[in-house]
Amino acid sequence: MTTTEHDLEIELDPKPVHDRPLLEVMGLTKHFTVGRGRTRAVVRAVDGLDLTIRRGDTVGIVGESGCGKTTTGRVLAGLESPTGGEIVVDGRQRVDESTRASRRDLRSLRRRIQMIFQDPLASLDPRIPVGESIVEALATQRIGTPQERRARAVALLQRVGLSAAMADRYPAEFSGGQRQRIGIARALAVGPDLVIADEPTSALDVSVRAQVVNLMRDLRDDLGVAFLFISHDMATVRYLCDEVVVMYLGRVMERAPREALFAEPKHPYTQALLAAVPVPDPVREAQRERVVLSGDLPSPVAPPPGCRFSTRCPLATDLCRTTEPELTPLPGGRAAACHYV
Structure with a gap:
């Protein structure tokens, strides 16, 4: 028909x-x-x-x-x-x-x-x-x-x-x-x-x-x-x-409305992603705080125990390396999977 x-x-x-x-x-x-x-x-x-x-x-x-x-x-x-x-x-x-x-x-x-x-x-x-x-x-x-x-x-x-x-x-x-x-x-x-x-x-x-x-x-x-x-x-x-979902090794690290995420990223991985985006103002570029990641992305065949981002996160602790965080709802319609949000 x-x-x-x-x-x-x-x-x-x-x-x-x-x-x-x-x-x-x-x-x-x-x-x-x-x-x-x-x-x-x-x-x-x-x-x-x-x-x-x-x-x-x-x-x-x-x-x-x-x-x-x-x-x-x-x-x-x-x-x-x-x-x-x-x-x-x-x-x-x-x-x-x-x-x-x-x-x-x-x-x-x-x-x-x-x-x-x-x-x-x-x-x-x-x-x-x-x-x-x-x-x-x-x-x-x-x-x-x-x-x-x-x-x-x-x-x-x-x-x-x-x-x-x-x-x-x-x-x-x-x-x-x-x-x-x-x-x-x-x-x-x-x-x-x-x-x-x-x-x-x-x-x-x-x-x-x-x-x-x-x-x-x-x-x-x-x-x-x-x-x-x-x-x-x-x-x-x-x-x-309108909304942004941040993924790492198959899992959601953070989810937030666009402006909230870019103004105040909660997860260290999101912070690192945004820190890698160049700022056209040379003064602001020189003054802003940077989050530097070390190491390469782990293999999805054998993801690390605990938080999957723990092997590269500058804030990782023993808790992060042993216990995987849940994607926790936060105020403002956002959520993050981090023990220390």
């Missing part, structure tokens, strides 16, 4: 507002088995993640490479099956291939959450025009007739700042910034409630990066689409996000 042209137009209108969270994640884990026989080991990429996203909000996930940011995004987008935990979308528990869900249910739930990838060239089929890539997403979800899908693809390209004539060009004919705009258009094609953006600006020049970030912000404000923004760029996270 197909939708009408009117239905296709409605999906670009702002999303309705509900009191209940759009996405609730409780105790999410994702473990990978590597090696064989005696060398077999388990990588704890995500290890007990709690997360809540409301409609129209932008939540940022930050941390060093290997902290579990991208894996979290892929699990929430349905590209990886979780090892454990619950994912609730708009009050309904999400299912995946490991359950006995019908194809119709899977298609419906996957439509609610879409993803923008780090490398737009790798995520686009080089053999077909970009307009067809958007049409393909609509066809997969059985939205509209072929003529309606083509019209919607053109409209989406125009919505992200490209011309209608570009629909017939191939990915190699575009710049990096243009390809990322195409990726955004494709993610929006099926009318999702949540878009997961995995380092969407890391491969772009600074000027182009600002344009793409502003586009995402405009789409969020105009359409009410929620974003999960995965990044290591703290300046962009501060500009775009």
Whole structure:
């Protein structure tokens, strides 16, 4: 059964507002088995993640490479099956291939959450025009007739700042910034409630990066689409996000509203991340207090006992090295996993 042209137009209108969270994640884990026989080991990429996203909000996930940011995004987008935990979308528990869900249910739930990838060239089929890539997403979800899908693809390209004539060009004919705009258009094609953006600006020049970030912000404000923004760029996270989640070795170290986190980070790891961001004022840069980390990120195959950050934390004590701290709620809607907050 197909939708009408009117239905296709409605999906670009702002999303309705509900009191209940759009996405609730409780105790999410994702473990990978590597090696064989005696060398077999388990990588704890995500290890007990709690997360809540409301409609129209932008939540940022930050941390060093290997902290579990991208894996979290892929699990929430349905590209990886979780090892454990619950994912609730708009009050309904999400299912995946490991359950006995019908194809119709899977298609419906996957439509609610879409993803923008780090490398737009790798995520686009080089053999077909970009307009067809958007049409393909609509066809997969059985939205509209072929003529309606083509019209919607053109409209989406125009919505992200490209011309209608570009629909017939191939990915190699575009710049990096243009390809990322195409990726955004494709993610929006099926009318999702949540878009997961995995380092969407890391491969772009600074000027182009600002344009793409502003586009995402405009789409969020105009359409009410929620974003999960995965990044290591703290300046962009501060500009775009409403709330920030700080991850380290698969665990949440701190969670706080944007301005609270940047004004007064509670966890030593968050303090170290912010201390690494340069300040454009030379006087302030020379005067500010620094938190210097020693050592490398431990292996997720064998995380240290106690607090996972204890091997690099300048404030660590014997308690930190033996007892893992809980993510403790704090005033102001924030939380931190540290014995000495």
